[in-house]
Amino acid sequence: MSHTLAVVRSSFRFHLKATLKSSATVMYMVLVPIVYATIAFFMYRGGANEVAVVWIAVAAGIMGLWSTTLAGSGMALQRERWAGTLELLFASPPPFAAVLLGVALATSATGLYSLVATLFWGWAFFHVPLHLAHPVWFAIAVPATVLALGLFGMLLAATFILYRQTFALVNLFEYPVWLITGLLVPLSLLPGWVQPIAWLIGPTWGIKAIHAATTGGSPGGYLAAAGVLALASFALGLVCLRYFETLARRRASLSLT
């Protein structure tokens, strides 16, 4: 167990450093959410009160968090594939799930840049007051949501093992999750069948918790739901990973680029 945790920690530290060394990646993490924050500020202008505009800044940051988690995890695997080291990671004694978990957590943690960027952008250019209803809950809810996003990202990243066109899968998962987790659109506006899907995704509840901490409410229950579903997606991710790994080995498709 301690060996596995050591692998997770090493993988996390390695990918965190590697990501932050790339100025282009940091630029992507900062600029992309700023684009969506800017559009949202213009779209909501005049129709949103002070509390709502703070939430827009936070929501755009979380959108960036999700993009970073998804693109980061996917591209980390793709880079290993291009470098010819993906097979080595699979063949080495530590479980590959531990490596992938470290990658997913590191990429979602670096996504915090997005959150800081959109809050600063909103404050500097759109006069968004940086007032949080429950700052302590906010400080708890953000890392909890990062963790939930990381574990959910790991579940999706498992599919990246099987398919070499990672970027296409990243595109597939990006907008739908933004939409159905209720970041900028209330879930009540979406068709009824969407809501049960949203309830099964851990980050939805993490986002509700951040929303409650930002605008006023009780985030505790939402955080508990986010935690339970994050663990469930982790467990499902492990099962998928094992299955996809076996399939990739059988097809001898791991190294195909």
Add this chain to the structure above:
Amino acid sequence: MTSLRIFFLGGLTSFRALFGWVSPWIYIPTLVIGPLFQILLFAYIGRTTGIASDKFFVIGNALQYASIPCLFAMTNTVAGERQENTLAYILVSPAGRIPIFLGRALPVVVNGAFVAALALVLGGLVLGVHVAAGALAPLAFVILVTAYSCTGFGLISAGLGLRIRETAVLANVIFGVLLIFTGANVPLDTLPNWMSTISGWLPITHGIEAARRVADGASLADVSGLVAKEAALGTAFAVLGYGLIRLMERQARRRASIEVA
């Protein structure tokens, strides 16, 4: 004859390689589902804010999404070759640069127009947006001109790709700028003056405005000014982009940085 062969066959081969089309399914998540969900996201934000109708967002985002295939494909004419270590071979070959790079642009224009048109149809069906049958042909023409203009802009991005290694980030940033400035989601008259002034000099802006008017019943003649502006901008971008490619190529040779940028 050789130039024509490079123009058509070279362009087609490059386009096929762009997607790694061992399996064409890869087209679906990127260029079918992606634009549909972009339309849905902004249309639902639009419903929340009441800023504009579903039709506004369907047309705006469908046309704006043409920038994904056009920008990324043209940028990858350089980045993809560099990744496969074939960029130097292309640049030392005696083949004319016009057939090489403009040949690659031709399938990109067609594909960009197809992606935008498909997004328009799918977005319209899902959100129940109706466009009169008589508007379809002029709308298709406007979409084609918009894809042409966007591909011209992509040539500039391709030129920059000879100098900048992180071309995917570059294309994403340009995509973001177009998402804000072209009026796809925010009506131009609600943007600050300096922003709407810039909008007029970007691809897609005039195309979106023309498409919205056509969908509301205007004829092609009514929007001919907007379409002409879009086409003229596309041509100017293409000329500028080609010039930039030649300039950056010369600099890359001098600095021996073709493979490393």
